[in-house]
Amino acid sequence: MNYEGSVFRPPSEARSxxxxxxxxxxxxxxxxxYMYKEKQFRVRKIEDVKNDLDESRVRYREIKRIFLADGDAxxxxxxxxxxxxxxxxxxxxxxxxxxxxxxxQNISKKSEDDLVLLSSLGLGIAYLGxxxxxxxxxxxxxxxxTSADMIEAGKxxxxxxxxxxxxxxxxxxxxxxxxxxxxxxxxxxNEIKPNYIGLLTLLVEPETEMFKQxxxxxxxxxxxxxxLLETKELLTRLNVNACTFRSNHASNYLNLAGxxxxxxxxxxxxxxxxxxxxxxxxxxxxxxx
Ligand code: SF4
Numbered sequence: 001m002n003y004e005g006s007v008f009r010p011p012s013e014a015r016s017x018x019x020x021x022x023x024x025x026x027x028x029x030x031x032x033x034y035m036y037k038e039k040q041f042r043v044r045k046i047e048d049v050k051n052d053l054d055e056s057r058v059r060y061r062e063i064k065r066i067f068l069a070d071g072d073a074x075x076x077x078x079x080x081x082x083x084x085x086x087x088x089x090x091x092x093x094x095x096x097x098x099x100x101x102x103x104x105q106n107i108s109k110k111s112e113d114d115l116v117l118l119s120s121l122g123l124g125i126a127y128l129g130x131x132x133x134x135x136x137x138x139x140x141x142x143x144x145x146t147s148a149d150m151i152e153a154g155k156x157x158x159x160x161x162x163x164x165x166x167x168x169x170x171x172x173x174x175x176x177x178x179x180x181x182x183x184x185x186x187x188x189x190n191e192i193k194p195n196y197i198g199l200l201t202l203l204v205e206p207e208t209e210m211f212k213q214x215x216x217x218x219x220x221x222x223x224x225x226x227x228l229l230e231t232k233e234l235l236t237r238l239n240v241n242a243c244t245f246r247s248n249h250a251s252n253y254l255n256l257a258g259x260x261x262x263x264x265x266x267x268x269x270x271x272x273x274x275x276x277x278x279x280x281x282x283x284x285x286x287x288x289x
Pocket of ligand 1: 025026027028029030033034035036071103129143
């Protein structure tokens with residue numbers, strides 16, 4: 001199977017079969033994002049998607065999870081997604097979950113019935129990049145949506161019975177807005193009540209607009225300890241039950257994972273211990289900037 005360009009997937013889809021149903025991201029304007037810069041957004045032909053699925057069927061004996069890429073594959077029309085999900089059910093009857101990246105822009109174009117239908121056909125989890133709950137930060141990074149759009153979209157997915165994983169980027173407010181970023185992100189997450197919250201830490205690649213802003217002194221990255229203080233502020237304010245919290249991506253300074261209903265105090269203690277310890281400063285030497 002030939003993937004077109006670089007392919008990205010959430011950390012929890014590391015063992016999934018990745019199938020590109022779109023190429024690139026239909027927004028592609030976020031100042032911190034390098035993922036699809038080289039790609040012009042388009043929807044792949046359904047025959048090409050089916051060919052990839054057929055080829056994978058021949059190659060792999062058992063596929064439990066499939067992730068539909070690229071950037072926001074839920075941008076596909078419902079009929080097309082329905083056809084793909086039905087084909088997956090037909091040739092991978094053992095597949096337990098299909099995942100997809102999504103955005104408020106494309107969720108708003110789906111009716112509640114569309115989402116319920118996709119859920120019934122096996123769409124088991126959607127990944128939403130909140131990045132920040134602060135409207136100022138969202139505007140600064142050119143996310144193209146507001147926190148209200150994020151809340152509406154997230155709730156719609158949860159109500160349709162599709163599991164929702166929401167990603168927040170530590171450090172995205174920089175030194176100036178770190179507290180607002182933490183407080184507002186907690187507010188939005190508390191409203192959405194997702195099943196999973198994933199925390200990544202901002203890593204800035206040279207091809208991004210944010211890289212130029214840093215060079216020009218317009219944006220200040222947080223240091224490791226500041227990131228942990230921001231995480232502590234966010235976590236303290238989270239009030240979501242039945243939600244798994246993870247900050248165990250390669251970009252994170254400190255591995256945190258637990259159920260918010262049971263493990264919140266332990267996670268906060270882990271942060272406090274790290275703040276007191278030496279190793280946070282050592283980890284900082286691995287940062288790129
Ligand atoms: S962060 Fe998401 S929406 Fe923004 S450009 Fe990257 S893939 Fe597209």
